[in-house]
Amino acid sequence: MKYRKFGKTDLTVSEIGFGAWAIGGNAVVGNTPIGWGPADDNTSIAALRKSLDLGINFFDTADFYGLGHSEELIGKELRHNKEAIIATKVGHRAIDDKIQLDYSQEYIIEACEKSLQRLKRDFIDFYQLHSARMQHFESEQCIEAMEVLKKEGKIRHWGLSLNTFYPEAEANYLMEKRSAEGFQLVFNLINQKALPVMEAAHKNGYGIIARMPLQFGLLTGKFKEDAKFSEDDHRKFRLTKDIISRTNKILEEKVWTLCEKYNISKTSLALSFILSFDAVSTVIPGIRTPQHAIENTKDITRLEKKDVEHLTELYNPDWKEIVEMMEKQG
Numbered sequence: 001m002k003y004r005k006f007g008k009t010d011l012t013v014s015e016i017g018f019g020a021w022a023i024g025g026n027a028v029v030g031n032t033p034i035g036w037g038p039a040d041d042n043t044s045i046a047a048l049r050k051s052l053d054l055g056i057n058f059f060d061t062a063d064f065y066g067l068g069h070s071e072e073l074i075g076k077e078l079r080h081n082k083e084a085i086i087a088t089k090v091g092h093r094a095i096d097d098k099i100q101l102d103y104s105q106e107y108i109i110e111a112c113e114k115s116l117q118r119l120k121r122d123f124i125d126f127y128q129l130h131s132a133r134m135q136h137f138e139s140e141q142c143i144e145a146m147e148v149l150k151k152e153g154k155i156r157h158w159g160l161s162l163n164t165f166y167p168e169a170e171a172n173y174l175m176e177k178r179s180a181e182g183f184q185l186v187f188n189l190i191n192q193k194a195l196p197v198m199e200a201a202h203k204n205g206y207g208i209i210a211r212m213p214l215q216f217g218l219l220t221g222k223f224k225e226d227a228k229f230s231e232d233d234h235r236k237f238r239l240t241k242d243i244i245s246r247t248n249k250i251l252e253e254k255v256w257t258l259c260e261k262y263n264i265s266k267t268s269l270a271l272s273f274i275l276s277f278d279a280v281s282t283v284i285p286g287i288r289t290p291q292h293a294i295e296n297t298k299d300i301t302r303l304e305k306k307d308v309e310h311l312t313e314l315y316n317p318d319w320k321e322i323v324e325m326m327e328k329q330g
Contacts, residue, residue: 001055001297006281007207009157009181011085011125015275016297017058018051019211019284023073024066026232030097035066036286037233041073043289048077050290052084054297060184060209060284062089062130062161063115071118079120087184087209088115089130089161091142103129103136108145112154126207127155128184131163134170143179157181159207162194165327171197175204182207187280189255189270190215190247191323192315202279210274210283214267218247221256221266238329243322250318258307264299271296273311276303 002015022036023044048059059078061070071088078084090111093100108129115124127149129142136142146158159182162171167185174180183201185194187210198208214220216235225245229236251266259269267285274283285296303311 002300003057004281005207006126006157007182008205009126009207011157011207013058013085013207013282014056015282015300016056016271017060017209017282017284018048018056018293019286020059020061020070020074021065022286022288023047024061024070026230027065027067027069028232029067029094029099032099033232033234033236034064034099035232035234036288037230039066039288044073045077046290047287047293048074050293051287051297052081054293056293056297057083058085058087058282058284060087060211062092062128063111063118064089064092064094064130067094068114068118071115075118075120085125086119086121087126087128088119088124089128090115091130091132091136101132101136103132103142103145105141105145105148108142109149112149116154123153124155125157126182127158128161128182129159130161132160132170133163134173137170137173143177146180159183161209161211162186162197164212165193165323167194167197171201175201175206180206182209182281184209184211186210186212187274187277188213188215189219189273189311189314190319191326192312192319193323195312195315198277198279207281208279210280213274213283213285214270215247218244219251219266219270221248221251223248238326240325240329243325243329246322246325250314250322254314254318255311258303258311261307262299262301262303264301265295267295268299268301272299272301272303273308275300276308
């Protein structure tokens with residue numbers, strides 16, 4: 001495992017991190033699935049242990065994943081591990097069977113205390129506003145809350161987990177204010193919309209967490225257009241037959257041939273592409289099993305410049321239309 005500095009902070013993080021959304025289990029808010037289907041806690045614990053064995057030291061979760069269950073599992077397994085770097089998020093709530101956003105100072109401070117209890121820690125290494133938008137910054141309550149928590153020692157560093165499809169305004173706002181210390185954003189072979197923001201943030205000394213590196217599993221090469229997802233798996237409404245079919249066609253024609261060149265798996269190619277950008281501090285694929293941990297840390301390599309340029313050029317026009325289709329699915 002290789003490690004990188006997280007922006008200008010004192011954190012040194014593993015290039016591959018542990019994305020802990022899926023281990024939260026099959027939570028549902030009203031009729032909306034917010035998880036990846038059922039998860040077995042014993043398997044999740046085994047995945048955490050295997051990840052540690054493989055050198056992963058960065059674990060990213062949220063109080064909304066499994067409605068707190070993901071944090072609880074991490075707290076149970078990592079409570080005595082002082083080397084583990086824990087990142088979590090705040091702002092999403094389930095109230096009266098509806099998903100609501102709350103970035104008030106009062107709620108953030110209250111939610112942080114509850115996250116600390118679940119994580120069984122005295123402080124959070126990197127605390128993130130969970131997809132806050134410009135309207136949430138108008139009163140600056142969320143920024144004030146983060147600064148209060150940092151001053152009190154409840155959090156070491158803080159940042160923003162950017163909106164999936166529209167990351168520019170919020171990132172630019174915080175960079176102009178010289179506020180926050182890192183961003184989490186979507187960046188992968190398919191969705192490269194955040195690349196300009198990522199590079200600008202890197203120049204300004206921000207740490208970068210790349211999420212959704214395998215685009216809900218599409219970049220593992222395992223899905224056919226007749227793929228079935230359970231009712232409590234959010235991919236059921238996100239990954240349509242058309243999206244899967246069109247994605248696979250481009251991958252077969254223009255991407256997967258590079259697997260042979262580097263003698264690596266499709267998953268390794270997708271992760272290696274992201275880590276070929278110096279701006280990226282860590283990549284957080286979802287890890288549900290020990291085998292996932294092995295697959296996601298195997299044969300990571302820096303791609304040649306010409307291959308990175310080829311894969312980047314595919315965003316226009318090949319991937320852009322598919323990303324727009326994904327936006328409509330939510």
